[in-house]
Amino acid sequence: MAVQVYVAIGANLAEPIQQLDVAVLALKALAINNTFTVSAYYGSKPMGDVIQPDYVNAVAGFQTSLKPIELLDALQEIEHQQGRVRLEHWGPRTLDLDLLLYGQQHINESRLCVPHYGMKQRSFVLVPLADIAPALILPCNTSLESLISVAMRDELQKLID
Numbered sequence: 001m002a003v004q005v006y007v008a009i010g011a012n013l014a015e016p017i018q019q020l021d022v023a024v025l026a027l028k029a030l031a032i033n034n035t036f037t038v039s040a041y042y043g044s045k046p047m048g049d050v051i052q053p054d055y056v057n058a059v060a061g062f063q064t065s066l067k068p069i070e071l072l073d074a075l076q077e078i079e080h081q082q083g084r085v086r087l088e089h090w091g092p093r094t095l096d097l098d099l100l101l102y103g104q105q106h107i108n109e110s111r112l113c114v115p116h117y118g119m120k121q122r123s124f125v126l127v128p129l130a131d132i133a134p135a136l137i138l139p140c141n142t143s144l145e146s147l148i149s150v151a152m153r154d155e156l157q158k159l160i161d
């Protein structure tokens with residue numbers, strides 16, 4: 001069965017734009033029915049207290065027939081392929097892929113919580129998500145549009161359209 005999913009992409013080490021380009025190709029390979037879309041790439045200041053380079057962020061959307069855990073495994077494999085090493089919480093990374101939404105499902109498992117717990121507060125997730133799904137209604141029944149403020153848009157710098 002085809003399910004519409006959204007994946008947040010972030011990188012701030014080792015040529016982040018190239019990391020996103022490679023990740024986008026890998027994610028595209030998970031899509032079915034020719035449904036793959038990706039937002040603009042945005043530059044953003046690091047969230048959190050760790051001193052680290054600015055991030056490049058984007059969001060991809062596509063239909064998949066993978067089950068949620070299978071999709072998480074595939075995302076973690078792509079992170080691994082691109083040299084992701086888990087060190088500090090909210091620390092720098094070559095590639096971070098977060099599963100934001102899996103259809104309208106709520107998932108609460110030890111390895112996977114969907115919708116992603118931080119997505120409603122993060123400008124670098126909401127603004128790119130609105131590029132590719134402007135009319136999206138979240139599983140909690142909130143419209144994506146209502147979560148995005150002018151201040152959030154001001155936090156981001158569009159790098160590549």
Ligand SMILES: Nc1ncnc2c1ncn2[C@@H]1O[C@H](COP(=O)(O)OP(=O)(O)OP(=O)(O)O)[C@@H](O)[C@H]1O
Pocket residue numbers: 086088089090091096097098099100110111112113114115116117118
């Ligand atoms: N929706 C999700 N997408 C990706 N990973 C998730 C999700 N829900 C739970 N996880 C789990 O979170 C673990 C840690 O993720 P990660 O190291 O990327 O966190 P982080 O990027 O540092 O912080 P944050 O989760 O706040 O973005 C992963 O091993 C994964 O099993």
Ligand SMILES: Nc1nc2c(c(=O)[nH]1)N=C(CO)CN2
Pocket residue numbers: 009010011044045046047048055057089090091096124
């Ligand atoms: N701007 C921005 N800041 C972050 C990001 C990110 O993707 N973008 N990811 C983090 C680790 O999950 C920590 N901080």
